[in-house]
Amino acid sequence: xxxxxxxxxxxxxxxxxxxxxxxxxxxxxxxxxxxxxxxxxxxxxxxxxxxxxxxxxxxxxxxxxxxxxxxxxxxxxxxxxxxxxxxxxxxxxxxxxxxxxxxxxxxxxxxxxxxxxxxxxxxxxxxxxxxxxxxxxx
Amino acid sequence: xxxxxxxxxxxxxxxxxxxxxxxxxxxxxxxxxxxxxxxxxxxxxxxxxxxxxxxxxxxxxxxxxxxxxxxxxxxxxxxxxxxxxxxxxxxxxxxxxxx
Numbered sequence: 001x002x003x004x005x006x007x008x009x010x011x012x013x014x015x016x017x018x019x020x021x022x023x024x025x026x027x028x029x030x031x032x033x034x035x036x037x038x039x040x041x042x043x044x045x046x047x048x049x050x051x052x053x054x055x056x057x058x059x060x061x062x063x064x065x066x067x068x069x070x071x072x073x074x075x076x077x078x079x080x081x082x083x084x085x086x087x088x089x090x091x092x093x094x095x096x097x098x099x100x101x102x103x104x105x106x107x108x109x110x111x112x113x114x115x116x117x118x119x120x121x122x123x124x125x126x127x128x129x130x131x132x133x134x135x136x137x138x
Numbered sequence: 139x140x141x142x143x144x145x146x147x148x149x150x151x152x153x154x155x156x157x158x159x160x161x162x163x164x165x166x167x168x169x170x171x172x173x174x175x176x177x178x179x180x181x182x183x184x185x186x187x188x189x190x191x192x193x194x195x196x197x198x199x200x201x202x203x204x205x206x207x208x209x210x211x212x213x214x215x216x217x218x219x220x221x222x223x224x225x226x227x228x229x230x231x232x233x234x235x236x237x
Contacts (some may be wrong), residue, residue, distance in 0.1 A: 014161040021157070021189070039220055046191055050160050059160075107192035107228055114227055 002076065004030055007069035012053055012062040012086070020049045020068055027070045033138045034072060041136075044115040045070075045080050047108035048132055051094075056086025056130060067128070076138040080116075083128040091121040141169055149179045151215070155186040158194035166197045174204045174212060185216035190224050198225070202234050213237050 008023050010016045024042045028034040067083040122131040139162040140155045150173045173180045205212035213235045
């Protein structure tokens with residue numbers, strides 16, 4: 001099935017990461033193509049959501065919401081978008097870690113890059129501060 | 139995430155269960171790191187871990203590094219398929235001790 005367009009808002013809280021994953025699994029399960037990549041796609045989306053909680057909100061809960069939007073078009077383009085109102089991200093500072101450097105941290109961004117085709121940061125969307133777009137063509 | 143710890147022949151085996159993300163990494167560290175700090179050989183059994191993200195991987199890296207500092211073995215046991223996939227994506231299968 002293609003032509004999926006769904007979104008959901010989640011309060012900023014690390015305890016909500018599991019609910020974000022549940023939402024993502026439910027949406028990805030609606031398409032056979034996405035279902036085959038479900039684990040990887042859920043990981044990419046969850047890493048992005050985790051980065052919002054960790055960096056845009058310094059790991060602290062907030063009554064703000066993270067909007068997660070998933071669109072899968074007829075032509076096989078998957079767009080995962082995350083919107084938040086936390087501290088503005090500085091795209092130049094968001095770098096995956098060098099895998100030769102064995103340390104905790106920076107892995108999430110590396111995973112996202114491995115799984116998705118393209119990662120786009122926007123910081124000027126009306127009503128939101130950060131707008132992250134993860135793209136993958138199937 | 140839930141866990142249980144079994145002590146046998148001076149080896150502490152930590153059985154982790156469920157999903158390991160940023161929300162539970164502190165809890166996982168609180169269980170694992172003091173055992174390593176105490177100089178015990180620690181086995182981390184991951185057969186019932188259904189999901190692990192970069193935060194969970196960080197716990198494994200930290201445990202491994204503390205094991206090296208304390209000169210004690212930290213071994214990953216019975217890694218579930220989904221966790222192994224993430225470990226391999228991070229290219230850590232040659233670095234962490236896996237049995």
